[in-house]
Amino acid sequence: MTEAVVFYIFAALCIFGSIIVVTHKNPVACAISMVLTFFFTAVLFILLRAQFVAVIQVLVYAGAIIVLFLFTVMFLNIKEEAMEFDAKNIAKKVTFLFVIIAVTGFFASKLVLNSGPKPPNIENFGSVESVGRDLFTEFLLPFELTSVLIIVAIIGVVTIARRSKGT
Amino acid sequence: MEITLNHYIILSSILFVIGAYGVLTRRNLIVVLMSLELMLNSCNLAFISFSYFLGDLTGQIFMIMAITVAAAEVAVGLAFVVLIYSHNYSLDIDILKLLRG
Numbered sequence: 001m002t003e004a005v006v007f008y009i010f011a012a013l014c015i016f017g018s019i020i021v022v023t024h025k026n027p028v029a030c031a032i033s034m035v036l037t038f039f040f041t042a043v044l045f046i047l048l049r050a051q052f053v054a055v056i057q058v059l060v061y062a063g064a065i066i067v068l069f070l071f072t073v074m075f076l077n078i079k080e081e082a083m084e085f086d087a088k089n090i091a092k093k094v095t096f097l098f099v100i101i102a103v104t105g106f107f108a109s110k111l112v113l114n115s116g117p118k119p120p121n122i123e124n125f126g127s128v129e130s131v132g133r134d135l136f137t138e139f140l141l142p143f144e145l146t147s148v149l150i151i152v153a154i155i156g157v158v159t160i161a162r163r164s165k166g167t
Numbered sequence: 168m169e170i171t172l173n174h175y176i177i178l179s180s181i182l183f184v185i186g187a188y189g190v191l192t193r194r195n196l197i198v199v200l201m202s203l204e205l206m207l208n209s210c211n212l213a214f215i216s217f218s219y220f221l222g223d224l225t226g227q228i229f230m231i232m233a234i235t236v237a238a239a240e241v242a243v244g245l246a247f248v249v250l251i252y253s254h255n256y257s258l259d260i261d262i263l264k265l266l267r268g
Contacts, residue, residue, distance in 0.1 A: 001168065004170050007174065011178045019185060021189065022186070027197050034201055041212060044212065045215050048175075048219040050215050053230055053231065056231060061204075064238060065238060065241050072197060072245045076248075078258060090188070093191070094188050094191070097187055098181070101180040102177060108176070109176055109220075112217065112220055112221055125222070126219075131227055131231075134228055139228050142232060153239035153243055
């Protein structure tokens with residue numbers, strides 16, 4: 001019962017925050033409400049017994065990515081944009097997208113529930129220990145490849161920034 | 168009243184569609200990037216909920232990978248934003264039509 005109450009409250013807050021992100025005129029307000037949305041999503045993660053991932057979410061998204069966004073917004077001193085929705089039939093397209101995703105998700109969940117509802121019976125499901133063990137044994141190669149990706153991104157960013165200075 | 172997988176999938180698709188709406192309608196490049204982050208976040212929520220209801224940790228591992236990719240994407244994207252701004256002194260998305268050959 002408590003779980004349902006917490007879920008509904010934080011789901012509503014998530015939707016509210018993300019609506020503010022896509023509709024507010026001021027980019028700084030967008031970034032701030034995005035922090036809130038990520039926090040509320042982290043609460044949902046804790047509800048799903050993914051504590052480690054929730055902490056990662058707060059650290060990386062709210063801590064690193066949003067700071068990068070805010071830094072860029074303030075660095076460039078962006079004025080409020082002229083809001084004009086020139087895209088045609090946007091409501092129809094978005095509704096179409098929602099129906100497709102929801103139907104696909106419904107069938108996927110049917111598939112999951114047909115294979116037997118398995119509540120996580122592992123001891124300390126989603127803790128740092130269990131996630132870390134999986135990450136460093138079974139998924140070691142993808143984990144190392146993501147570090148390669150990070151290095152490539154760093155080199156790319158440095159190259160882009162240098163070129164802009166030269167011209 | 169029990170919260171099932173369907174609740175999480177509906178929530179995740181609502182968040183994804185809100186993000187897609189932002190990508191399609193906003194004209195500020197930075198806010199477009201933010202809406203992309205929202206879409207990625209909703210995908211992460213779907214990963215975590217499937218991971219919980221299947222009792223399998225693979226979804227959480229995937230979500231950590233997705234966060235890494237999102238961080239790299241934001242870094243490169245914001246570098247491009249700064250570059251575009253220093254060329255044009257504007258971040259209106261219509262500027263990018265210069266990319267048309």
